[in-house]
Amino acid sequence: MIDTSSSNPPIPPAVPEGAPGDPSHHRTIRSFVRRTGRTTLGQAKAFADVGPKFLLSYSGQAMDYAAVYQRSAPTILEIGFGMGEATAHIAALMPEKNFLCCEVHTPGVGALLKRIDEQALGNIRILQHDAVEVIDNMLPLASLDGAHIFFPDPWHKKKHNKRRLIQAPLIAKLAARLKPGGYLHCATDWQPYAEQILEVLSAEALLQNTADTANGGYAPKPDYRPLTKFENRGIKLGHGVWDVVFTRV
Template identity: 45%
Template sequence: MTVGQQKAWDRHWSELGSEVTELPEGPLDTTSWFGRTAPVVLEIGSGMGETTAQLAAAQPDVNYLAVEVYKPGLAQLMLRAEHLGVTNLRLLRGDAIVLLREHVEPASLSEVRIYFPDPWPKKRHHKRRLVQTASVELIASRLRPGGVLHLATDWENYAEQMMEVCTAEPALRNRFADAPGGWAPRPEWRPVTKFENRAHDEGRVVHDLIFERV
C-alpha cells in the first residue's frame, strides 16, 4: 500500500471495515454497524473504489456495503470516501460468496451491483467467473422482492453468459426484456470507470444488465 493508503487504513478500518472470515456466525447486523435501519446495497468487487465512493455519496439514504479482496483497493476506497464526506459506507474484505451464503439473510438486500468483474477471458478459466448459475441463484435469494441485480461488463462473451444465466434464474425478471438483446440502457448515474474508458478506447461495447427479484 502507499503511505496514504496505509494511513487511511489505520484511521478507518477498525470502524468501517471487517474481514469476512472474522465476522460472527450468522447474519451481519447492518443496523448496528451503520447505526440505523435503511435499505442495504451490496457492491461485489469495488476495486480501487472510484465508482463505489461516488455511488455511496449519491445515495446517503442507503446502507452501502462493498466487498473486495484487494486490501490497497479498500484503503483507496476509504481515502475517496473520506474526501467526499461519505458516512453510509462499510467495507468487507474477503469472498463475496461466503459473505452471501453465511452472513446475509434471505430477502434482505435492496440491490446487488457487480461492475466489471474479472472476465477471465481464456475459455479454460471461464469457470472462475463470478457470475455463474449457482452464484446468481444465491444472489437472487438474498434480494428482497423487487430488489435489483445490476451487472456491467465490457467483455462480449461474459455479457452473453450473464444474460443467459440471469434469464434462466426463475427468481429474476429482466427489467429490459423488451429492449434489443435484453440489454439495459447505460444508467447516467453509474460513473464511468477507467475500465470503461479503456474498453471504449479498445473498441469494446459495455453492456448493462438489470434484473429484478420477482
C-alpha cells in the same frame, strides 16, 4: 460488527481469510482472484484513520444492518469494487442508502477507505473477505435492496470460463437474498461474458429482466453508474460495455 478494538491500523493478512492459501478455503467458486499490489502511504494512513470505523470483521453470523450502520436504510451489496472509484461515486449520489462492499485486494480496500475519508462518506462498510462466504453466512434471506457486480474478471480463455464469478449457483444465492423488487446490476466490457451473464440471470426463476428485447435484453447504463477511466479508455478504443439489470420477483 464494526472493529473498534484497536487504534492501530489493521494489518492485512498475507493471505486473506478464504483465499486460496488459507487452509480453510475449499470453495470452487470465489469472488476474486489473488493479485499483487503495493499499498501506498495514503492508503495505509486510511487504514489507520478510518479503517476501525468502516472495516467490518467477517464473523460468519447473520448481519444486523441497522446495528452496523446505526440506522435503518436500504442496503446494497457490491462485490469486487476494485479501487473504489464507482463505489464512492454511487454512495455520494445515494446518501440515503447503505453500501456493503466486498473486496480482498488490499490496495483497493485502502483506496476506498481513502475516498471515504476525503469525501466524508458515512454510508459505506467494507468486508475484506470472499463475498461468496459473506453471502452464504452473513446475509439474511430477502434482506438486500440491490446488488452490484461491475466488471468482474472475464477469464477470457474458454478453458478458464468455469472460473467466472457469475454462474448459476452464485446467482441463486444472490437472488434469494434480494427483497422482492430488489435488483441485481451487472456490467462487463467483454461481450462473451455479457452473453453468459444474460443467460445465467435469465435462467434464474426468482429474477426478471428489466430490459426489453429491442436491445437484446441489455439495459441502458443506469445514471448512477459512472464511466470509469478504464471504461472511457475502452470506449475510445471502440470497446463495448454491457449492463444487465434484473429484479427479484
